[in-house]
Amino acid sequence: MLQIYNSLTRKKEAFKPHEPGKVRMYVCGLTVYDYSHLGHARAMVIFDMVARYLRIRGYHVTYVRNITDIDDKIINRANENGEDISEVTARFIKAMHDDIAALGVERPDAEPRATEHTGQIIAMITKLMEKGYAYVADNGDVYYDVSRFVAYGKLSGKRPEELRAGARVAVEEAKDDPLDFVLWKAAKPNEPSWNSPWGPGRPGWHIECSAMATHCLGNHLDIHGGGQDLQFPHHENEIAQSEGATGEPFVNVWMHNGIVRMDDEKMSKSLGNFFTVREVLAKYRPEEVRYFILFSHYRSPLNYSKEQLDGAKAALTRLYTALRGLPGSSDKAERAYRDRFYAAMDDDFNTPAAISVLFDLAHEINRLSEHDPAKAGQLAATLRKLGGILGLLQDDPDVFLQGIGAVGGDSLRIETIERLIAQRDEARKHKAWAESDRIRDLLAEKGVVLEDSASGTTWRRN
């Protein structure tokens, strides 16, 4: 039985979609004004893992992940570059798709963009106006009246009075209440705008998610996900908007992934302490990055460090080494291991525990490979199958270990390596150990590790 930690109730709950067998899931995507960094990548990989696992468990999943393609930062970026907004967004949407595809993130079923849903957005704001949840301010902006939504704060555990008391932000004068948030921004000169009942303007950030989520998935979602840093105010505001407009519960299960840290501090654009996905992929292979992300639980903070990424590489090397030379494809997984893997994943997507099952498999494969290759082969197929659920271990082991597409360094060409190995074999036949070791040291200096066995010499890059 799948259990998911629900941020709304702050506990794990048995997962029950309200339509049996079907899951409607919405995840907050990115604002496309710059390259994605590791924090974005984590959210993308986590919810990709969630969608994959739900499907493995037999659910028909509709996964929607939005793109915010109109916002102050995008406008500023376009102005800085002397570009049109659509040029900026097109470029960074492409970059995002490339980056996360490299990390093995599958495309969601829909990827709605704010600028393509202004109709739905305006319709929802109109509804909120009609129901008295919104007002037009003196400056022409439309605001949500937080005082009208009695459940405000239920997701974040915050109380409006305390928020007001602790307000540290300069209060926008047009608002009736510092907690009110903008639904529609009146256009300033030279800003992109859409016509609306309240004059030309553009949507506020929070409303787009409410409008697109309900438009794509209906009023009542099973799962809504996003980074922990979106829990308040973004998701709190989404609830206020959606439930205010539809009168129905908006989301059953709220899932929040932990943030990525650098030196025990949040990795973020504003702090400037971030690595873009591209920068990381220049040093590490995509699968290493994906493993790094999945090796800690999705709700824990994830500390970025060289040691962690190097560890991911070492761990994958062990798993692929176990798979090497064994038939890898099969549809059936050994039941005992599969059950343990599922049990881990059923427990709030406990990927570290699930990964530990992969290592137990690798260990058993290594034990059996000599005396019971048939059984070892079966387990190898199981390992590959279960790894695949996490989007791991789908490469040919030799391709991974020999580092085709490995990054960095002045690596030797395969032909050169094989020629040197042949030379060394010749020397070894004559027990010319000095020459043999000379060649092995030479290769080692170039990052190539040799492994002699009864069946010949194999090599890998380290």
Next chain:
RNA sequence: GGCUGGAUGGCAGAGUGGUUAUGCGGCGGCCUGCAAAGCCGUUUAGGCCGGUUCGAUUCCGACUCCAGCCUCCA
């Protein structure tokens, strides 16, 4: 200050009221011409103080420290 969440072995990172997490690293052994890989064994745990219990790392309470949110943020 308020609201969330956390504190585990050398590092990373899970589960668990009494029994091996797992990975990286260390140490000893097997294998090897020597290595590497692998295998066998092994070494360091659960912030601090109380409480509940036959027994707590695990449950409860206080304390200390850390992070996130309260401003755009995955």
